[in-house]
Amino acid sequence: MNKSPSRLSASLGYAFRQEALLRQALTHRSYGAQHNERLEFLGDSVLNCIVARALYDAFPNLPEGTLSRMRANLVRQETLAEIAQRLKLGDYMLLGEGELKSGGFRRPSILADTLESIFGAVFLDAGFEAAQAVVLRQFEPIIASIDPNASGKDAKTRLQEWLQGRKHALPDYRLAGTRGEAHDQLFVVACHIPALGITTEGQGRSRRAAEQEAALAVLKQVGEAK
Amino acid sequence: MNKSPSRLSASLGYAFRQEALLRQALTHRSYGAQHNERLEFLGDSVLNCIVARALYDAFPNLPEGTLSRMRANLVRQETLAEIAQRLKLGDYMLLGEGELKSGGFRRPSILADTLESIFGAVFLDAGFEAAQAVVLRQFEPIIASIDPNASGKDAKTRLQEWLQGRKHALPDYRLAGTRGEAHDQLFVVACHIPALGITTEGQGRSRRAAEQEAALAVLKQVGEAK
Numbered sequence: 001m002n003k004s005p006s007r008l009s010a011s012l013g014y015a016f017r018q019e020a021l022l023r024q025a026l027t028h029r030s031y032g033a034q035h036n037e038r039l040e041f042l043g044d045s046v047l048n049c050i051v052a053r054a055l056y057d058a059f060p061n062l063p064e065g066t067l068s069r070m071r072a073n074l075v076r077q078e079t080l081a082e083i084a085q086r087l088k089l090g091d092y093m094l095l096g097e098g099e100l101k102s103g104g105f106r107r108p109s110i111l112a113d114t115l116e117s118i119f120g121a122v123f124l125d126a127g128f129e130a131a132q133a134v135v136l137r138q139f140e141p142i143i144a145s146i147d148p149n150a151s152g153k154d155a156k157t158r159l160q161e162w163l164q165g166r167k168h169a170l171p172d173y174r175l176a177g178t179r180g181e182a183h184d185q186l187f188v189v190a191c192h193i194p195a196l197g198i199t200t201e202g203q204g205r206s207r208r209a210a211e212q213e214a215a216l217a218v219l220k221q222v223g224e225a226k
Numbered sequence: 227m228n229k230s231p232s233r234l235s236a237s238l239g240y241a242f243r244q245e246a247l248l249r250q251a252l253t254h255r256s257y258g259a260q261h262n263e264r265l266e267f268l269g270d271s272v273l274n275c276i277v278a279r280a281l282y283d284a285f286p287n288l289p290e291g292t293l294s295r296m297r298a299n300l301v302r303q304e305t306l307a308e309i310a311q312r313l314k315l316g317d318y319m320l321l322g323e324g325e326l327k328s329g330g331f332r333r334p335s336i337l338a339d340t341l342e343s344i345f346g347a348v349f350l351d352a353g354f355e356a357a358q359a360v361v362l363r364q365f366e367p368i369i370a371s372i373d374p375n376a377s378g379k380d381a382k383t384r385l386q387e388w389l390q391g392r393k394h395a396l397p398d399y400r401l402a403g404t405r406g407e408a409h410d411q412l413f414v415v416a417c418h419i420p421a422l423g424i425t426t427e428g429q430g431r432s433r434r435a436a437e438q439e440a441a442l443a444v445l446k447q448v449g450e451a452k
Contacts, residue, residue, distance in 0.1 A: 038282060041290040045278035052271035053349070056264060064263040123279070128354035 003091045011087050014122055014134045021125050023094070025117035028110060030096030036117035043120025044075075046128070050135045051075055051143075059148050070146060073154075074139060078209065080112035083138045089114050106184050108205065147225050155215035155225070159191075162224055168195035171218065173211050176201060189214050196222070229317045237313050240348055240360045247351050249320075251343035254336060256322030262343035269346025270301075272354070276361045277301055277369075285374050299380075300368060304435065306338035309364045315340050332410050334431065371452050381442040381451070385417075388450055394421035397444065399437050402427060415440050422448070 005022055009015045016022045021039075029035040051074050055067045062070075073079070084090075090105035093114055104110050123131040153161075159171060176190040187207045191214035192199045198221055202213025219225035231248055235241045242248045247265075255261040277300050281293045288296075299305070310316070316331035319340055330336050349357040379387075385397060402416040413433045417440035418425045424447055428439025445451035 037290040038293065041293050042278055042282050045275040049271040049275035052268055056268050056350075064267040067264070067267050124282075 005092060008092050012134055013137050016125050018125050021121040025121040026092050027094040030099045031094040039117040039120035040113050043116035046123045046131050047075055047116055047119050047135055050132050054143055058143055062148060077108055077112045080115050081108035084111035084115040145226050155212045155219055159215040159218055191215055191218055193218055231318060234318050238360055239363050242351050244351050247347040251347040252318050253320040256325045257320040265343040265346040266339050269342035272349045272357050273301055273342055273345050273361055276358050280369055284369055303334055303338045306341050307334035310337035310341040373451055381438045381445055385441040385444055417441055417444055419444055
């Protein structure tokens with residue numbers, strides 16, 4: 001663990017002026033007194049604001065309720081933990097002995113909290129615009145892939161409604177396999193659409209996440225999602 | 227109603243580049259299609275972020291949980307409606323016929339939502355720092371008056387604990403009177419502390435708010451609040 005933070009800077013697209021802030025953002029409360037909980041408070045609020053602004057700009061015709069729902073989807077623990085995994089935050093986090101042994105560096109809640117703390121640290125280090133750039137680097141591709149017609153509905157729901165609208169049978173989801181050890185499993189799910197002869201696969205940290213991925217793959221094939 | 231927005235600009239300490247944004251922020255959905263609900267979504271999030279940052283800076287030693295509680299107190303409807311009243315937002319709001327007749331320009335929920343919309347409009351008009359200046363002009367005096375030892379507890383609770391710690395009898399709150407018409411009532415409550423021979427008065431839009439004011443007045447007299 002604990003690779004040099006300079007590699008993290010590269011994937012964040014941001015070099016800290018005050019390295020101590022990055023270190024604090026990476027420090028779980030189990031490790032020491034200078035931990036990241038206050039930064040997480042700040043980061044959660046700046047993340048919410050930046051995502052709200054991005055959605056406001058991206059979807060000028062959507063009502064407030066839909067924007068709220070979209071934002072809740074974007075800033076929930078699952079999404080944040082996925083981004084944290086992509087950034088390999090687990091390699092840089094500072095955890096106490098107990099958390100280290102129990103695999104805390106893979107736990108979605110700790111990963112998500114650490115990511116928020118990093119956003120808070122950038123906000124302190126260089127202000128709102130700097131935080132905005134760092135957050136949007138991660139979130140813009142996700143926001144760009146949102147289908148405004150989906151109104152914040154998840155892929156499985158949208159697929160089901162799309163099939164029902166065409167009087168087709170519902171999709172068949174099957175667990176196609178798992179990878180990795182028990183505490184770090186990756187689920188692979190196959191989604192079969194009898195009426196169309198399409199089968200897709202999705203993978204994720206939970207069976208539900210893998211099903212969503214598989215459903216999204218079908219929606220893309222039939223041109224209902226970007 | 228509907229005074230010139232230039233007077234509002236003066237009390238906000240901000241002149242809009244795009245006057246249309248201010249007009250939209252002042253427009254309730256009962257008035258027309260270009261209403262303020264999307265701006266309210268944006269304003270709520272930028273307000274939360276600005277207040278989070280102000281508390282983070284003002285109280286470097288307080289843990290995340292206390293900061294969260296303080297923020298919830300600061301951005302709740304009651305506080306926002308009081309600020310809106312001080313700014314006389316009711317004089318500038320655009321409401322539909324029905325809302326006008328039922329006194330919508332005095333309703334705390336509409337006042338609070340309109341204030342948030344104005345913060346969102348400033349954020350769009352000139353960016354985060356501009357919104358921060360406008361929000362802090364209203365909130366800095368409130369934040370400066372927070373007693374960090376109070377840990378976000380309300381004045382009645384603090385007064386009760388302070389008296390119990392000295393084995394004194396609990397305060398006696400009595401409704402001393404009301405003012406105004408039914409839909410716009412102001413309550414006046416007297417708080418008497420037998421052990422100290424102190425009686426204070428507080429007023430507010432609800433009986434509870436008036437009691438809090440009266441309790442705070444006692445805390446100030448005994449040097450337990452600024």
